[in-house]
Amino acid sequence: MSTTEIAARAGAVSVQDVRKFYQRDSMQIKVLDGLSLEVPEGEFLALMGPSGSGKTTLLNLIAGIDRATSGRVVVAGTYLGSLSEGELAKWRSRNVGFIFQFYNLIPVLNAVENVELPLLLTSLSGRERRERALTALRIVGLADRSKHYPRQLSGGQEQRVAIARAIVTDPKVLVADEPTGDLDSQSAEEILDLIQTFNRDFGKTIIMVTHDPRAAARAHTQRHLEKGVLTA
Amino acid sequence: MKFAPLILKHLRKNWIRTLSTVLAMSVCIFLFCTLQTVVEAVNFGLHSGNASRLVTRHYVSLVYNLPLNYKAKIAGIPGIKQTVMNAWFGGIYRDPKNFFANFATEPEAFLQIFPEVILPPDQKERWLHDQRGCIIGRKLAQRFGWKVGDTFELESSIPPYRIGHPFDFVVDGIYDSSQQSFDLNSMYFNYKYLYEATGRNIGIGWLTEQIDDPSHAGAISKAIDAEFENTDTPTKTETEQAFLAGFVAMAGNLALLLNGIGLAVAFTILLVTANTMSIAVRERQQEIGVLKTLGFSSGLVMSLILIEALLIAALGGLVGLLLSKGMLGILPEVPMIGDVVAQYPSFGLSARTALLGVGFALLLGVAAGFLPAMNGYRTRITETLRQV
Ligand SMILES: Nc1ncnc2c1ncn2[C@@H]1O[C@H](COP(=O)(O)OP(=O)(O)O)[C@@H](O)[C@H]1O
Numbered sequence: 001m002s003t004t005e006i007a008a009r010a011g012a013v014s015v016q017d018v019r020k021f022y023q024r025d026s027m028q029i030k031v032l033d034g035l036s037l038e039v040p041e042g043e044f045l046a047l048m049g050p051s052g053s054g055k056t057t058l059l060n061l062i063a064g065i066d067r068a069t070s071g072r073v074v075v076a077g078t079y080l081g082s083l084s085e086g087e088l089a090k091w092r093s094r095n096v097g098f099i100f101q102f103y104n105l106i107p108v109l110n111a112v113e114n115v116e117l118p119l120l121l122t123s124l125s126g127r128e129r130r131e132r133a134l135t136a137l138r139i140v141g142l143a144d145r146s147k148h149y150p151r152q153l154s155g156g157q158e159q160r161v162a163i164a165r166a167i168v169t170d171p172k173v174l175v176a177d178e179p180t181g182d183l184d185s186q187s188a189e190e191i192l193d194l195i196q197t198f199n200r201d202f203g204k205t206i207i208m209v210t211h212d213p214r215a216a217a218r219a220h221t222q223r224h225l226e227k228g229v230l231t232a
Numbered sequence: 233m234k235f236a237p238l239i240l241k242h243l244r245k246n247w248i249r250t251l252s253t254v255l256a257m258s259v260c261i262f263l264f265c266t267l268q269t270v271v272e273a274v275n276f277g278l279h280s281g282n283a284s285r286l287v288t289r290h291y292v293s294l295v296y297n298l299p300l301n302y303k304a305k306i307a308g309i310p311g312i313k314q315t316v317m318n319a320w321f322g323g324i325y326r327d328p329k330n331f332f333a334n335f336a337t338e339p340e341a342f343l344q345i346f347p348e349v350i351l352p353p354d355q356k357e358r359w360l361h362d363q364r365g366c367i368i369g370r371k372l373a374q375r376f377g378w379k380v381g382d383t384f385e386l387e388s389s390i391p392p393y394r395i396g397h398p399f400d401f402v403v404d405g406i407y408d409s410s411q412q413s414f415d416l417n418s419m420y421f422n423y424k425y426l427y428e429a430t431g432r433n434i435g436i437g438w439l440t441e442q443i444d445d446p447s448h449a450g451a452i453s454k455a456i457d458a459e460f461e462n463t464d465t466p467t468k469t470e471t472e473q474a475f476l477a478g479f480v481a482m483a484g485n486l487a488l489l490l491n492g493i494g495l496a497v498a499f500t501i502l503l504v505t506a507n508t509m510s511i512a513v514r515e516r517q518q519e520i521g522v523l524k525t526l527g528f529s530s531g532l533v534m535s536l537i538l539i540e541a542l543l544i545a546a547l548g549g550l551v552g553l554l555l556s557k558g559m560l561g562i563l564p565e566v567p568m569i570g571d572v573v574a575q576y577p578s579f580g581l582s583a584r585t586a587l588l589g590v591g592f593a594l595l596l597g598v599a600a601g602f603l604p605a606m607n608g609y610r611t612r613i614t615e616t617l618r619q620v
């Protein structure tokens with residue numbers, strides 16, 4: 001299979017010779033310098049590397065929340081460079097789920113409302129939205145906490161709500177940026193179990209940044225990023 | 233609106249801030265509507281023509297007539313635009329208990345000097361060309377069930393006007409008034425009719441003059457009375473509502489002052505609301521980053537912020553309207569101010585002013601929310617969600 005064919009597959013990710021530079025005053029910071037990465041559909045990839053090596057930057061490019069300075073990023077069959085800001089936002093809402101290190105739930109909304117957020121951008125009725133959000137909460141084991149606010153939940157529970165929010169629109173690709181970085185080992189195990197389930201049972205393509213070797217061990221493949229270059 | 237919970241919960245979470253901003257806005261709209269209504273009433277008094285009308289009568293009493301040639305003499309005095317002769321007729325319709333005021337006047341001059349008398353054009357045309365015709369107020373018409381074209385007779389009760397020979401009249405028009413103070417229970421008919429019917433030996437009851445500048449009312453009154461001072465029939469001239477003369481100059485300044493206050497308050501509220509909104513948006517940088525990550529477009533994020541500002545404004549506007557309505561309800565009872573605003577027909581919060589008030593509130597909301605909303609529009613995900 002050629003690169004483009006792989007990229008055309010719904011859940012696949014193809015990063016081709018991508019550069020990402022930041023301009024800081026007169027200095028140019030080269031975060032990624034000619035990086036290429038192929039992730040087949042249904043893959044579970046762990047991305048490791050020291051702090052500042054460009055892991056989050058790469059994840060942002062794949063998730064379509066940032067743009068490469070040059071090179072091609074093709075995700076779920078779409079060349080992201082060809083989309084306008086608005087199209088990119090719409091694309092994100094349908095194709096990628098995000099899991100952050102610090103959960104990033106909206107504090108004024110309760111669990112089910114947080115999970116429902118991405119569905120507000122669809123044409124689903126209020127009842128359908130609520131049903132789906134509750135289903136997602138059930139999948140992550142928090143059906144009984146649907147009315148709880150983020151401050152009433154533990155870190156592990158918050159992250160599970162965040163995962164429910166990430167999968168509620170049923171995207172093909174999940175990106176997770178140090179999803180267990182802020183959790184105790186017990187909660188971390190639960191979160192990793194969940195992520196693994198989504199890969200194994202629901203066929204999601206998963207790209208997970210992590211520092212934790214035990215987390216990385218759950219993945220099919222591990223890649224190491226150092227100073228903007230994949231080393232292994 | 234499926235985004236309502238998000239907006240409402242933000243407003244509720246910071247309820248102290250929301251409440252104080254809503255109250256500030258309501259004070260602004262309260263002032264705006266109240267001042268607007270008072271200024272309108274004041275301006276109305278200014279332009280109602282009352283201050284630009286003088287009444288000249290016999291120096292001793294209204295029961296003594298003035299000579300007919302006084303009209304021409306007064307018309308020649310500088311500053312006089314128009315004069316109309318009037319006479320009290322005192323006609324009785326069938327029975328003294330049916331009393332209503334009825335006057336002889338000069339139709340054309342009368343309608344010019346009293347623009348508040350509203351008569352459909354065809355009825356006006358009819359009256360101007362019908363010496364036996366009369367116009368009656370809307371309430372009088374209702375009282376006796378009279379319609380245009382009806383005829384009735386009045387028996388004169390005043391000696392010079394041929395007692396025992398009733399005068400017959402045709403209803404040529406039914407008038408309304410743009411001013412509450414103008415009586416709708418009266419009847420006006422052609423002076424010429426009375427003059428001819430009495431064998432041309434009656435005089436003028438009183439004269440109403442329209443002058444070109446209300447602020448000259450005092451001087452012109454004096455000039456008129458001076459003209460006849462040393463005659464057999466001296467006159468007494470005064471403004472229709474004498475106090476208005478002094479009031480005219482003041483009213484302009486008052487309107488300016490009130491509008492100035494209103495504007496200053498509005499500007500302050502604009503700053504307060506804009507500040508509230510920008511704090512709200514700054515506090516929510518991370519949330520905005522999350523929403524955008526989830527696929528909320530920049531335009532949608534911007535709209536949500538604007539709607540939040542508009543909601544505060546609308547709420548404040550509504551409360552302000554209620555406060556204003558209450559205030560305007562008690563204002564006519566207040567000494568001094570009550571007298572001033574009472575001239576205005578149906579003084580109170582008009583639908584137009586209420587609409588203006590709400591519109592003004594929304595305008596303030598948009599103005600206050602615009603920069604924060606732009607800020608939200610421009611927020612970049614990677615800047616707000618960067619983890620250290
Ligand atoms: N918006 C930005 N502006 C300037 N420099 C940035 C920006 N985002 C990231 N960087 C820089 O890019 C490098 C890689 O950052 P990042 O991708 O967050 O690394 P990691 O996630 O591997 O710790 C760092 O040196 C960081 O300072």
Ligand SMILES: [Mg+2]
Pocket residue numbers: 055056057177619
């Ligand atoms: Mg990072």
